[in-house]
Amino acid sequence: MSAPDSLPMPRATPGIRLASCAVDIVEIAALHGRAPELENIAGARGLDLPVLGRVAVASGQLALGVRPARWLLLARPAHSGATAARWQAACGRAGAAVDLSSGLAAWRLAGPQVRDALARACRLDLDPQVFPAGSAAATVMAQVGVILAVLPSGLLLLTPTSTARHLRAWLASTAKPFGLVSEADVTVGVLSGDRAT
Amino acid sequence: MRAPGRIARGLLTDPDRPVGFRFDGRSMQGLAGDTLAAALLANGQRLVARSFKYHRPRGIVTAGPEEPCALVDVIGVSGREPNRLATTLLLHEGLVAESQNRWPSLRFDVLAVNDLMGRFLPAGFYYKTFMAPGWAWERLYEPLIRRAAGLGRLEAIVGDHAAPAETVHDHADVLVVGAGTAGLAAAHRLGTSGLKVMLADQDVVLGGGSLLDARWSAWRESLCAGLAGLATVRCLPRTTVLGAYGHGVFGALETLSPPEAARFDGLRERLRIIRARRVVCATGALERLIAFPGNDLPGVMLAGAAHQYLRRYGVAVGRRPVFFLNSDEAYEAVFALSGAGIECAVVDVRESSLAAERARALGVEVHGGAVVEGAYGRDGVRAVRVVDVTGRARRELAADCLLMSGGYSPATTLASQLGARLTWQEAIAAFTADLAPAIGQMAGAARGVFGLAAAARDGESAARTLAAQLARPVGAADPGVDLPPDADVTPIAALWEVRGPAKAFVDLQNDVTAADVRLSCREGYEHVEHMKRFTTHGMATDQGRIGGLVGSAVLAQARGVPLWQVGQTRPRPFAQPVPFAALAGGEVREHYRPKRRLPLHDWHEAAGATFVSTGLWLRPLVYSPRQGWEAVLNEARAVRRSVGITDVSTLGKIDVQGPDAARFLDFIYASSFATLAVGRARYGIMLREDGMLLDDGTTSRLAPEHFLVTTTTANATATLEHMEFHLQAVWPRLDVLLTDVGDQWAQFAVAGPRSREVVAAVVAGLELSNEAFPFMAASVATIAGVAGRVFRISFSGELAYELAVPARHALAVWSAVLEAGKRFGIAPYGLDALNTLRIEKGHVTAAELNGNTSADDLGMQRMLKKHGDFIGRALSQRPGLTAPERLQLVGVRPLARAHRLRNGLQLVAPEARTTSLGYVTSSTPSVESDGWVGLALVAGGRRRLGQRLIGTSPVHDEAIEIEIVSPHMLDPENLRVRA
Amino acid sequence: MLRIPCPWCGERDETEFRYRGDASKVRPAADAGLAAFTAYVYERDNHCGWHLEWWLHVGGCRRLLKVVRHTLSHEIHAVGGPEDQLSPPPGLTR
Numbered sequence A: 001m002s003a004p005d006s007l008p009m010p011r012a013t014p015g016i017r018l019a020s021c022a023v024d025i026v027e028i029a030a031l032h033g034r035a036p037e038l039e040n041i042a043g044a045r046g047l048d049l050p051v052l053g054r055v056a057v058a059s060g061q062l063a064l065g066v067r068p069a070r071w072l073l074l075a076r077p078a079h080s081g082a083t084a085a086r087w088q089a090a091c092g093r094a095g096a097a098v099d100l101s102s103g104l105a106a107w108r109l110a111g112p113q114v115r116d117a118l119a120r121a122c123r124l125d126l127d128p129q130v131f132p133a134g135s136a137a138a139t140v141m142a143q144v145g146v147i148l149a150v151l152p153s154g155l156l157l158l159t160p161t162s163t164a165r166h167l168r169a170w171l172a173s174t175a176k177p178f179g180l181v182s183e184a185d186v187t188v189g190v191l192s193g194d195r196a197t
Numbered sequence B: 001m002r003a004p005g006r007i008a009r010g011l012l013t014d015p016d017r018p019v020g021f022r023f024d025g026r027s028m029q030g031l032a033g034d035t036l037a038a039a040l041l042a043n044g045q046r047l048v049a050r051s052f053k054y055h056r057p058r059g060i061v062t063a064g065p066e067e068p069c070a071l072v073d074v075i076g077v078s079g080r081e082p083n084r085l086a087t088t089l090l091l092h093e094g095l096v097a098e099s100q101n102r103w104p105s106l107r108f109d110v111l112a113v114n115d116l117m118g119r120f121l122p123a124g125f126y127y128k129t130f131m132a133p134g135w136a137w138e139r140l141y142e143p144l145i146r147r148a149a150g151l152g153r154l155e156a157i158v159g160d161h162a163a164p165a166e167t168v169h170d171h172a173d174v175l176v177v178g179a180g181t182a183g184l185a186a187a188h189r190l191g192t193s194g195l196k197v198m199l200a201d202q203d204v205v206l207g208g209g210s211l212l213d214a215r216w217s218a219w220r221e222s223l224c225a226g227l228a229g230l231a232t233v234r235c236l237p238r239t240t241v242l243g244a245y246g247h248g249v250f251g252a253l254e255t256l257s258p259p260e261a262a263r264f265d266g267l268r269e270r271l272r273i274i275r276a277r278r279v280v281c282a283t284g285a286l287e288r289l290i291a292f293p294g295n296d297l298p299g300v301m302l303a304g305a306a307h308q309y310l311r312r313y314g315v316a317v318g319r320r321p322v323f324f325l326n327s328d329e330a331y332e333a334v335f336a337l338s339g340a341g342i343e344c345a346v347v348d349v350r351e352s353s354l355a356a357e358r359a360r361a362l363g364v365e366v367h368g369g370a371v372v373e374g375a376y377g378r379d380g381v382r383a384v385r386v387v388d389v390t391g392r393a394r395r396e397l398a399a400d401c402l403l404m405s406g407g408y409s410p411a412t413t414l415a416s417q418l419g420a421r422l423t424w425q426e427a428i429a430a431f432t433a434d435l436a437p438a439i440g441q442m443a444g445a446a447r448g449v450f451g452l453a454a455a456a457r458d459g460e461s462a463a464r465t466l467a468a469q470l471a472r473p474v475g476a477a478d479p480g481v482d483l484p485p486d487a488d489v490t491p492i493a494a495l496w497e498v499r500g501p502a503k504a505f506v507d508l509q510n511d512v513t514a515a516d517v518r519l520s521c522r523e524g525y526e527h528v529e530h531m532k533r534f535t536t537h538g539m540a541t542d543q544g545r546i547g548g549l550v551g552s553a554v555l556a557q558a559r560g561v562p563l564w565q566v567g568q569t570r571p572r573p574f575a576q577p578v579p580f581a582a583l584a585g586g587e588v589r590e591h592y593r594p595k596r597r598l599p600l601h602d603w604h605e606a607a608g609a610t611f612v613s614t615g616l617w618l619r620p621l622v623y624s625p626r627q628g629w630e631a632v633l634n635e636a637r638a639v640r641r642s643v644g645i646t647d648v649s650t651l652g653k654i655d656v657q658g659p660d661a662a663r664f665l666d667f668i669y670a671s672s673f674a675t676l677a678v679g680r681a682r683y684g685i686m687l688r689e690d691g692m693l694l695d696d697g698t699t700s701r702l703a704p705e706h707f708l709v710t711t712t713t714a715n716a717t718a719t720l721e722h723m724e725f726h727l728q729a730v731w732p733r734l735d736v737l738l739t740d741v742g743d744q745w746a747q748f749a750v751a752g753p754r755s756r757e758v759v760a761a762v763v764a765g766l767e768l769s770n771e772a773f774p775f776m777a778a779s780v781a782t783i784a785g786v787a788g789r790v791f792r793i794s795f796s797g798e799l800a801y802e803l804a805v806p807a808r809h810a811l812a813v814w815s816a817v818l819e820a821g822k823r824f825g826i827a828p829y830g831l832d833a834l835n836t837l838r839i840e841k842g843h844v845t846a847a848e849l850n851g852n853t854s855a856d857d858l859g860m861q862r863m864l865k866k867h868g869d870f871i872g873r874a875l876s877q878r879p880g881l882t883a884p885e886r887l888q889l890v891g892v893r894p895l896a897r898a899h900r901l902r903n904g905l906q907l908v909a910p911e912a913r914t915t916s917l918g919y920v921t922s923s924t925p926s927v928e929s930d931g932w933v934g935l936a937l938v939a940g941g942r943r944r945l946g947q948r949l950i951g952t953s954p955v956h957d958e959a960i961e962i963e964i965v966s967p968h969m970l971d972p973e974n975l976r977v978r979a
Numbered sequence C: 001m002l003r004i005p006c007p008w009c010g011e012r013d014e015t016e017f018r019y020r021g022d023a024s025k026v027r028p029a030a031d032a033g034l035a036a037f038t039a040y041v042y043e044r045d046n047h048c049g050w051h052l053e054w055w056l057h058v059g060g061c062r063r064l065l066k067v068v069r070h071t072l073s074h075e076i077h078a079v080g081g082p083e084d085q086l087s088p089p090p091g092l093t094r
């Protein structure tokens, strides 16, 4: 078990740093029995689709597997709808690609007390023994859906945009004892640990 | 000034830190580390409460959460909080507490007359005496009983909880409940085996019974240090496990220490929801009371409690205690008090025992083979009458307190909630429980293994069993300190009751006597759970923990059966009173429910919108801060006369793709979609399988295998789940992908005769003429430079378009439309104007799609497909769903233009004003004509067109004449939408 | 609180799921008639014992699960997808 949640850090050192991520998000879903084709299509584009419950990191892009035969792809922002259109064309008749860039907000949470704060709403065990680096999961926090993934640079959190402000306010008040600061936006390159970006 | 009862230095108290507090208006001083009960006893305050039913004087009985009597109100900055236990409430500077259940004062209580009336107030009295007449309950009996009964006082408006609250979700391999020697040993062994362990104990320090025995301090300190060094073990003192909820889920309430509370912004309690693969119930055993006349006098306490007050707080509960006991274990208190120089006398029901011999050797007067026949005194024990078990020799002992111990009952509450069966153990005169191996282990005194060393070894053994089950090598580390040996003991002699003429209580909190239990039996309430309901024995905050088994024993004796046959009542969560605020956790006030905000929320706010909550959404109701219809009608009028724009992003939107998409939609919808051409939209209705309407909306075909379904705002979540369920459960072979794109797309309706010109100005690459883009056309398009979609659909009844763009571009597109519409006087309109427009047109929403309406009721029978299967097809054909007398959708108008309509107005015939024929579902002032218009569901409504009925609202004392009209009050030929 | 082991997501709290009723009921063929559909929609045993039921994992993978749960003890014997044939443990029909 990490630092006890009963002992928040002095407020001078933020326990949690929150940054928004400007990303395009596309969900690709395989038609019956055609997941292997999608894996080949993504592989050809430099992205190894992860197994369920994992996140895969490639240069400047990420893929999360939290639903069977479906993947959420995160990429650098492009002209509206262009990323989704590209994937739709690539998927052909093997599946569908749906733009969710405006449907999900993406945040990165970093700092020593992220897990302690999230334990106030998240019903999943985020202990690194149980939810180690590279893990991804869809769950519910503060009554709204979230998708979590453990990246080298911190915890990625995706949540529906219409309730994002609610979750942000919840996080702000819950994380107060731990110290919460907002950081400048990060890019998908930072998320994927791509220093060139 | 030293308090009179403070005779030694306590394990937990700091003699250099006095703490001032007030009890019933009297200023007193305690020490840091005291509980309120300890400080009251130190100050010689014995009388702390009046009892529940008889208003008898009561004192402190225990030293822990099992306390039945010492419940107080705490008066804090945010008001009065009732039912706090003095025995667990930590003293703090400035604490203000008041006794409960007395009027006007604790010493002089008017309702104590109930005690003298006791023979007329037996158990079950309320049920029987107040049976008839019915009206008397409400007006007479209940107010009377409520004033007389009850525990604490709840203020009319409690206001906000003094402190914030939070819930924490925890996970562990093993939850160890109780940190006595068994729990400590188990946690240590499990922790060294690498298992993730949570060790919870209700006490402020770990150690349980070992805290009372100085020989154990080295062992205890060594284990606590060992646990602190284990990264996988989390120790949670001050944490009561409130209940077991199955599947390894436990609720626990942690009381924060003062410094931690300060760090958490005044947080007082934290609710923990713990998920554990296994549990170790090392919950110890609870000392029992003995039922004898006068066993509720202030000064009658449990023997172990006196021991605890002495060791933990240095407080002597009396100077001349008489012990009344039946086991060697209870002598530990005798030895401790006598060792502190207090002159003790012992009454032991057993003729002789090893412990009695040891006590006599220490100079303690022991009356073997005797029982206490009664305790006497006004407002407190003054004397104790002792009688030989043979009934011959009697004597009276002077005493200032009577310390009783009827033996020890393993704490099986949690185990019972975990489904454990109770087994009677004659050797300890108590029930024990066994947990299924897949759930966990009982350990130590909780399993009937008494003695600190024996319990420690038992905890260790439970841990080994679990480590093996969870496939962990057992850790090698040992505490390195030998266990102090347990003394040999003479077995207990069961003793439950000493019968006499006066009241002998089995339940001090609910004022239940042994005689009440016998009465219950005579009245036929023989089962222990029935007896509980009849007498209230074992209810309320203490759940009868110190007297529960005594009640069962009295019942067994009355029934003439062995005690094991009677059993015990099943204790329910919670293990201690829990403030509602702690249960609510952080999900209060603005966090109570998520608020869904539109992509343009800030724009609407800046434009002066008044918002309304519909479901989880915050929607602009009207762009005006003022009440009243004028602003609404202006917004609606702009649409009818020129052009308006409204945000309809709250609509549910579901992306449907795949080779079987059309087939799937034909199953889901009662309307047909296979025949829908690409680039076209169609209005459809969806039924539940029982044939009633579920939802309606527009579905567009964007490509041969790609549809976009829109749902009503209210039913968006339910409709998606309905589709997902049927796709996976009923038609899993259909190759269809469903994706929720509700938040992805912002959608605006641009409506009004000038809307074509406005939309044309912002849309590129799309010919908008009636021929090229007719009513119900749908297309992708570039809107203000953004890739989006244009639908020619209308909810308002006017020429209208809906523009959809990804939500992150909402502001740019919305602004572009406003700019383009400026020359036509475009204005945004809110939900009220939207409603006005759709009611005039006769379009339905959730008010009409209310779960009780069929397609025929709303005039949509013709939309049901004639051929092919769909959800609800079979049952929608039941004759009852198209019966002519059903409530059918109609329009309504008041005859007098000045009269207003109300939603919910009941419609009656002038000649039968008490028979409802239906009601108004939606209403609005009209912009198209004078006066109000509305929609209504009316029995046989379609046959009544032109009829006059009375619209009545008795609560508003209103009755107006109304006329039934067609629901299509505006443009019934649909010319406008096709313009 | 039930903890339901989702085959896709792992063990999750009941709060993440939506109960969707008796999974032993099979939707009748389109032409099966009113009686068959009435039975499908309305007729349910209030069963003490093992129960086959639907749970939709709305807070996770959004897959529909078939669960064998004991209505008295809440014990979950098996969890699978809609296509899986699940049955109660042998010899324990109550």
Ligand SMILES: [Zn+2]
Binding pocket: C006, C007, C008, C009, C010, C057, C060, C061, C062, C063
């Ligand atoms: Zn799942």
